Amino acid sequence: xxxxxxxxxxxxxxxxxxxxxxxxxxxxxxxxxxxxxxxxxxxxxxxxxxxxxxxxxxxxxxxxxxxxxxxxxxxxxxxxxxxxxxxxxxxxxxxxxxxxxxxxxxxxxxxxxxxxxxxxxxxxxxxxxxxxxxxxxxxxxxxxxxxxxxxxxxxxxxxxxxxxxxxxxxxxxxxxxxxxxxxxxxxxxxxxxxxxxxxxxxxxxxxxxxxxxxxxxxxxxxxxxxxxxxxxxxxxxxxxxxxxxxxxxxxxxxxxxxxxxxxxxxxxxxxxxxxxxxxxxxxxxxxxxxxxxxxxxxxxxxxx
Amino acid sequence: xxxxxxxxxxxxxxxxxxxxxxxxxxxxxxxxxxxxxxxxxxxxxxxxxxxxxxxxxxxxxxxxxxxxxxxxxxxxxxxxxxxxxxxxxxxxxxxxxxxxxxxxxxxxxxxxxxxxxxxxxxxxxxxxxxxxxxxxxxxxxxxxxxxxxxxxxxxxxxxxxxxxxxxxxxxxxxxxxxxxxxxxxxxxxxxxxxxxxxxxxxxxxxxxxxxxxxxxxxxxxxxxxxxxxxxxxxxxxxxxxxxxxxxxxxxxxxxxxxxxxxxxxxxxxxxxxxxxxxxxxxxxxxxxxxxxxxxxxxxxxxxxxxxxxxxxxxxxxxxxxxxxxxxx
Amino acid sequence: xxxxxxxxxxxxxxxxxxxxxxxxxxxxxxxxxxxxxxxxxxxxxxxxxxxxxxxxxxxxxxxxxxxxxxxxxxxxxxxxxxxxxxxxxxxxxxxxxxxxxxxxxxxxxxxxxxxxxxxxxxxxxxxxxxxxxxxxxxxxxxxxxxxxxxxxxxxxxxxxxxxxxxxxxxxxxxxxxxxxxxxxxxxxxxxxxxxxxxxxxxxxxxxxxxxxxxxxxxxxxxxxxxxxxxxxxxxxxxxxxxxxxxxxxxxxxxxxx
Numbered sequence: 062x063x064x065x066x067x068x069x070x071x072x073x074x075x076x077x078x079x080x081x082x083x084x085x086x087x088x089x090x091x092x093x094x095x096x097x098x099x100x101x102x103x104x105x106x107x108x109x110x111x112x113x114x115x116x117x118x119x120x121x122x123x124x125x126x127x128x129x130x131x132x133x134x135x136x137x138x139x140x141x142x143x144x145x146x147x148x149x150x151x152x153x154x155x156x157x158x159x160x161x162x163x164x165x166x167x168x169x170x171x172x173x174x175x176x177x178x179x180x181x182x183x184x185x186x187x188x189x190x191x192x193x194x195x196x197x198x199x200x201x202x203x204x205x206x207x208x209x210x211x212x213x214x215x216x217x218x219x220x221x222x223x224x225x226x227x228x229x230x231x232x233x234x235x236x237x238x239x240x241x242x243x244x245x246x247x248x249x250x251x252x253x254x255x256x257x258x259x260x261x262x263x264x265x266x267x268x269x270x271x272x273x274x275x276x277x278x279x280x281x282x283x284x285x286x287x288x289x290x291x292x293x294x295x296x297x298x299x300x301x302x303x304x305x306x307x308x309x310x311x312x313x314x315x316x317x318x319x320x321x322x323x324x325x326x327x328x329x330x331x332x333x334x335x336x337x338x339x340x341x342x343x344x345x346x347x348x349x350x351x352x353x354x355x356x357x358x359x360x361x362x363x364x365x
Numbered sequence: 366x367x368x369x370x371x372x373x374x375x376x377x378x379x380x381x382x383x384x385x386x387x388x389x390x391x392x393x394x395x396x397x398x399x400x401x402x403x404x405x406x407x408x409x410x411x412x413x414x415x416x417x418x419x420x421x422x423x424x425x426x427x428x429x430x431x432x433x434x435x436x437x438x439x440x441x442x443x444x445x446x447x448x449x450x451x452x453x454x455x456x457x458x459x460x461x462x463x464x465x466x467x468x469x470x471x472x473x474x475x476x477x478x479x480x481x482x483x484x485x486x487x488x489x490x491x492x493x494x495x496x497x498x499x500x501x502x503x504x505x506x507x508x509x510x511x512x513x514x515x516x517x518x519x520x521x522x523x524x525x526x527x528x529x530x531x532x533x534x535x536x537x538x539x540x541x542x543x544x545x546x547x548x549x550x551x552x553x554x555x556x557x558x559x560x561x562x563x564x565x566x567x568x569x570x571x572x573x574x575x576x577x578x579x580x581x582x583x584x585x586x587x588x589x590x591x592x593x594x595x596x597x598x599x600x601x602x603x604x605x606x607x608x609x610x611x612x613x614x615x616x617x618x619x620x621x622x623x624x625x626x627x628x629x630x631x632x633x634x635x636x637x638x639x640x641x642x643x644x645x646x647x648x649x650x651x652x653x654x655x656x657x658x659x660x661x662x663x664x665x666x667x668x669x670x671x672x673x674x675x676x677x678x679x680x681x682x683x684x685x686x687x688x689x690x691x692x693x
Numbered sequence: 694x695x696x697x698x699x700x701x702x703x704x705x706x707x708x709x710x711x712x713x714x715x716x717x718x719x720x721x722x723x724x725x726x727x728x729x730x731x732x733x734x735x736x737x738x739x740x741x742x743x744x745x746x747x748x749x750x751x752x753x754x755x756x757x758x759x760x761x762x763x764x765x766x767x768x769x770x771x772x773x774x775x776x777x778x779x780x781x782x783x784x785x786x787x788x789x790x791x792x793x794x795x796x797x798x799x800x801x802x803x804x805x806x807x808x809x810x811x812x813x814x815x816x817x818x819x820x821x822x823x824x825x826x827x828x829x830x831x832x833x834x835x836x837x838x839x840x841x842x843x844x845x846x847x848x849x850x851x852x853x854x855x856x857x858x859x860x861x862x863x864x865x866x867x868x869x870x871x872x873x874x875x876x877x878x879x880x881x882x883x884x885x886x887x888x889x890x891x892x893x894x895x896x897x898x899x900x901x902x903x904x905x906x907x908x909x910x911x912x913x914x915x916x917x918x919x920x921x922x923x924x925x926x927x928x929x930x931x932x933x934x935x936x937x938x939x940x941x942x943x944x945x946x947x948x949x950x
Contacts, residue, residue, distance in 0.1 A: 109489050111496075163670055169488050170435045171669050174621060177437065178669075181615060181662030188655065297614060301500045304493050312489070345501055349482045352494065552814050559794075559802045559818045560811035566791035570855075572773040573751070573783050574803040574862055576811055584812070630793075 076211030081330050083215065087222040087288075089326025090229070094281030095299055096306040097233065097318040098274035104250035104313035105270045108161065108172045112179035114300030115187075116275050120149045120282030121291045122187055125196040138201040145286075146279030153275025157268050165267070180296060188293060196291040218287055225284070230319065237315060246270060250313055302329075305344050309351050397539060401532040409531045410603075411643060416542045417600045418623060419639035423549055423632070424592035425620035430629040431553055432585045433565030434484075437492045437617055438499020439593060441479070444612035446472040446594025447601040448506060448513060451522040454602075461524050465541075465598045472594025473587050475502070480586035484579050496614055503612040518608035522601050538599055545592055552588060553632060561585050615658060622661055625668050702729050703765075704866045704898045705750070710759035712749055719745045721922040723759070727866065727900055732892060734909045735902045737919035738942065743902040744786060746919070747870050751783050752776040764865060782864030784855045786871045792844030796835055796854055799843050800826040803861035826861070833857045833887060849880045853887075860891065867892075869901035873908060881905055885912045910934070918942070 099113045123145040131137030156179065164172050199205070200218045207214040237243035249256050249266060257263045282299075289295070306325050310317030328344060401409055421443055428434045449471035453464035479498045483491055506513045513519065528534050552558055560581055564571040568578050601607050610616065619642070620635075627638025645664070649657050705727040712720040720742045727733055735743050748754045750761055752773040761769040768776050777783070791799050804822040805811050830836040833853040838846060843854055852872060859867055869888070873881035885901075885908050892899050903909050909916060909930070916933040918926040926936050933939055 103489075109493065160666065160670070167669075170492070173435070173437070173489070173492050174625070175666050175669050177618060177621075178662035178665040181618065181658040182666075184615075185656065185659035185662075297500065301497055304497050308490065308493060308497075341501065341504055345497065348494075348497070352482060352486060352490065554818060555816055556802075556805045556810045556813040556818045556821065559798060560806060562794060563791045563799075563802045563806075566793055567789050569753075569773075569785065570789040570791065570858070571806075573777050573785075574806040574858060575774050575777040575809075576806050577772075577774045581811070 076213045079211055080213040080215050082327065083210070083223060084219055085327035085330030086226065086323060087219040087326070088329055089323040090222055090226045091281045091285040092299075092302055092306050092326055093319055093322035094229070094284070095278045096303045096310070096322050097315060098277035098281075099303055100307050100310070100312055100314065100318045101246070101277070102271055102274040103307075105246060105253070106161070106165065106267050107169070108165075108176065109312070110271075110274070111173060111176040111300065112156070112183060113274075113278050113303060114296040114298070115180050115183040116149045116153060116278040117282035117285075117299045118291075118293075118296040119152060119183060119187060120145045120279035121198070121286040121289075121295065122191050122196065123148045123279075124198045124283050124286040125191070125291055128198050135201040135203060142283050145283040146276050149279030149282070150272050150276035154268060154272045157271040161271065162264070162267075180300075184293065184296060193293065198286040198291065200287045216288075222284060229280075233315070242269070302344075305348050308348050398536075401535055406531050409535050411647060413531070413535050413538050413603050414600075415639050415643045416538050417596050417603070418619065418643065419636045420542045420545055420599075421593055421596035422620040422623035422627070422635035422639055423546065424589045424596065426624050426629065426632075426635050427549060427552065427561075427589045427592070428585060429621075429624055430631075430634070431558060431565065432561050432582060434582060434586070435492060435621075436483075436586075436589075437496035437621075438479075438502075438614060439495070439589075439620055440612050440614065440616035441499040441502035442472040442476055442590040442593035443597040443600075443616070444502060444506065444607075444609075445475045445590075446597025447607045447611050448519070448597075449594070450598035450601045451519045451607045452512070454522055455519055461528070461602060465595075465602070468598030468601075469591045469594035472597065473591040476587045476590025476593075477583070480583050480590070484582040484586060496617070499612060499614050499617050503609055503614070506612055507609040513609070516609060518606050520606045522605055522607060524602045528602075534603060538603070541595065541599060545595055549592060550632060557581075557584070618661065618665075622665050625665055703727065704729050704731075704763070705900065706760075706762045707746075707750065708760045708762075710746070710749060710761065711757045712745060712754065713757055718922050720749060720756075723919075723922075723924050725917065725924065727898060729898055730892075730896060731898050731900075732889060732912060732914040733898075733900045733917060734913035734915075735900065735917045735919060736904070736906070736909055740921070741919040742922040743919055744870055745922075747783070747868055747902070750776075751781060751868065777862055777864075780863070780865035781868065782859035782862050782866070783868045784852075784859050784870060784872055786874060788848065788851045788855060788875075790843045790846075790851050790854050790858065793842055795840050796830065796843050796846065797823070797826055797839040799854055800829055800857050800861050803858045804829075807862045829857050829861055830854075832860075832891065849876050849884070852876065852884060856884075856888065864897065866898045866900060869899065871902050871904065873903065873905060878905070878907070881908050882911060888912070 095113060095117050098116075099110055102108060102110050102113075124141050127141035127144055128138060131140055160175065160179075161172075164175055204218045204221055207216050208220065209215070235243075237247060245256065245261060245266060249263070249270075253263060256266075302325065306318060306321045309324070310319075310321030325344065328347075332341075332343060400412065404412075421439075425436065425439050428436055428439075446468040450461075450464045450468040453459040453467055454461055457464075459467070479495070483494050483498070486494060507515055509515070523529065524534060524537075528537055560571065560576050563574070564576065564578050564581055571581075572578055597611065600611075623638035623642045624635050625638070626641050627634030627636065645660070646657060649660050703726055705725065707723055707725045710720055710723040710725075711718070723742075723746060725746075735746070737743055745754070749756045750763075750768075752768065752771050752775070756769055759769075760767060763776070763779055763781060766779065768779060768781075771779070791802065794802065798819075801818065801822050802811075804825055805813075805818060808822075810816070810821070827836050827839065830839060833856055835846075835850060835853055835857065838850065843851060846854060856869075856872070859869075867888075872888070873884055876884065888899060888901075889912050891897060901913075913930060915928065916926075916930055917924055918933060918936075918939050920942050925942070926933055926939050928936075
């Protein structure tokens with residue numbers, strides 16, 4: 062017992078743990094937003110959008126610019142928060158219509174390679190527009206400080222994220238399970254041809270799904286922007302994390318993405334306490350183990 | 366994990382007749398040997414780099430074109446080879462040739478470890494996991510500053526005196542790369558290669574002629590990693606330094622582009638692709654280096670959409686027309 | 694009963710074989726005994742479990758309970774490549790050849806694998822077993838097509854090629870899953886006559902599923918009828934034809950030619 066308390070002095074520190082758990086949840090939410098978008102797109106179109114991390118990054122950079130342009134203060138921030146994801150959604154729509162449509166019938170490898178190529182293109186464009194320096198987005202006044210939770214400091218901004226989290230999760234659930242569109246989407250993940258045979262415009266649905274998925278990634282990026290350094294290379298970081306999440310949770314599974322995103326968020330949060338480098342290896346170890354035991358993720362479906 | 370074929374025809378590369386091939390070899394060899402006398406040092410450097418990436422891409426194509434497995438994190442093995450060579454030479458004081466000999470072994474071990482997990486997966490997860498493992502290598506190199514020098518890389522990794530001149534190193538590279546190509550060609554035309562191609566075409570059928578598909582793919586993965594490591598090692602001493610971004614996922618894109626440009630289905634495709642790739646890189650870098658990744662991405666997208674067989678694929682192949690078959 | 698499994702005259706024996714998929718019992722309590730030299734047809738409506746039964750035997754899927762013995766050896770736990778090495782050859786319902794390899798390479802690869810030489814990195818595979826492969830191709834009537842990529846062959850020829858590939862492994866039992874699917878009637882008879890003739894020459898035991906009753910009655914020595922996962926009849930063709938249960942299931946089939 063003593064060995065443990067020596068190695069991990071924080072382990073008996075209840076309040077600290079509580080705060081770490083909460084910040085882990087916040088990080089998990091950002092991941093969830095990106096992952097569920099990627100998972101959704103895969104579930105319907107069977108394409109893994111490797112550029113999803115890039116969408117997240119573009120949204121963060123858009124936040125930087127929007128917050129600069131819009132008037133100071135909370136209103137400007139909120140407006141930016143709404144607009145940035147829309148910008149990304151438009152980007153996603155353009156990509157889907159001009160490029161992805163042409164390759165739906167192609168080998169999955171070619172599709173992957175194509176979206177991989179998008180990473181490079183988008184990355185360079187971001188570099189050209191915003192330059193190589195790190196950027197940041199300042200939080201609105203009201204959320205800039207920290208509150209005390211059980212005596213531990215906790216950034217107020219994360220409270221926003223935690224407050225939004227259930228709203229988002231429930232909202233998504235409502236969309237997928239209580240609207241006609243959501244029903245079509247769920248049907249498409251199960252049997253696309255059937256849906257086409259029933260007269261649904263599947264190609265339009267694909268576009269809608271891709272746009273929505275991109276938008277979700279954009280929301281994640283916009284929300285996360287004030288908490289991290291907005292820099293080139295964030296696309297790769299997010300992408301890999303999203304991979305871990307969707308692989309563990311299973312591509313195409315909403316609940317899977319949620320559970321594993323929170324799990325990964327917590328692991329990262331605690332991993333920093335233990336030993337930063339370890340958290341990455343730990344993540345990958347978990348991913349590898351999950352894949353060996355359940356090759357389609359915890360809640361995923363076997364590939365056709 | 367099949368790399369696709371156009372529906373209405375099957376294009377397989379038909380090798381040039383034996384005599385013409387021999388002639389092509391002799392001419393090519395003569396040209397390669399004579400070049401340093403005619404071109405400037407700058408071009409010799411370019412040629413060395415073409416050879417390196419041609420080897421890397423051919424090793425990559427062993428998996429992609431012949432095995433039907435597209436690895437998205439192959440830069441990891443190149444980097445493992447480069448770093449192994451650099452570390453052994455600099456920190457352990459090994460002579461260059463010994464370090465170069467160990468490099469592919471280290472890369473192969475990495476391929477064995479990662480490959481063990483990766484080959485159990487199909488298509489998409491294979492791609493994702495290979496990408497993720499590639500990033501693991503990058504992150505480890507980046508963060509293990511005490512060993513690898515982190516972001517600063519390892520500098521002053523030079524070959525011994527007699528190989529210091531670009532011309533000398535060029536010939537050295539030709540020899541090593543040439544030997545590797547011979548080996549890869551042997552592999553591809555060996556029973557191992559036949560079985561690998563069979564797995565690519567139809568894994569289920571391959572199982573039912575008695576092939577242990579996973580094990581075979583793992584061996585192919587290790588072989589591919591091995592030769593990628595050779596390329597990395599050669600490059601380390603050529604470049605004089607190694608950096609973490611040798612393993613970055615964007616670098617993994619390069620063999621992919623080379624192979625796509627040159628044509629997936631042919632053995633020499635990657636060589637032609639390497640030539641085209643490096644020439645393009647040189648041109649774009651002269652004009653506006655910042656655009657290079659964008660250009661790279663755009664080329665690949667264009668090739669995928671417009672020209673599925675790559676350029677060499679166009680020249681070399683003979684197309685067999687099929688009748689539409691009932692069974693796919 | 695225990696002796697039957699050891700008896701070398703029995704090539705394949707399954708006992709109480711069961712397989713669930715979710716809530717559906719795809720194969721229930723199937724007892725099957727295939728003696729050496731048999732030409733056994735398994736018939737039944739779609740969904741009767743024939744292909745599932747095949748997949749269970751070949752190790753593509755795992756059975757839930759029961760046993761599978763091949764020449765006296767329990768093979769239920771073996772993966773497909775091991776099952777093949779024990780002497781079981783198979784063709785698939787959807788034509789499975791190595792499309793971009795030439796016809797000759799298809800067979801050569803199968804022979805190489807059969808002899809365990811497929812890990813060899815040094816030999817020139819193109820030169821190995823050429824004569825054997827060509828002979829096999831000649832036996833199925835494809836030697837003229839040797840240099841063509843197998844994907845360009847007509848459907849019927851691809852089926853023949855698949856037969857050659859399966860034969861290349863020198864099996865003791867050859868399992869053909871709907872070998873004549875997609876063929877014209879005359880082609881079907883020709884293919885099955887070929888199979889029968891090869892079986893007669895080499896003492897091969899054959900197990901096949903088939904929908905075309907003419908072919909079944911022309912070629913098979915015994916017929917096993919499956920319905921909804923269970924074996925409902927088993928016997929000589931003439932008896933099966935007259936079996937009321939079978940007739941009931943194949944509504945509208947009743948008449949002889």
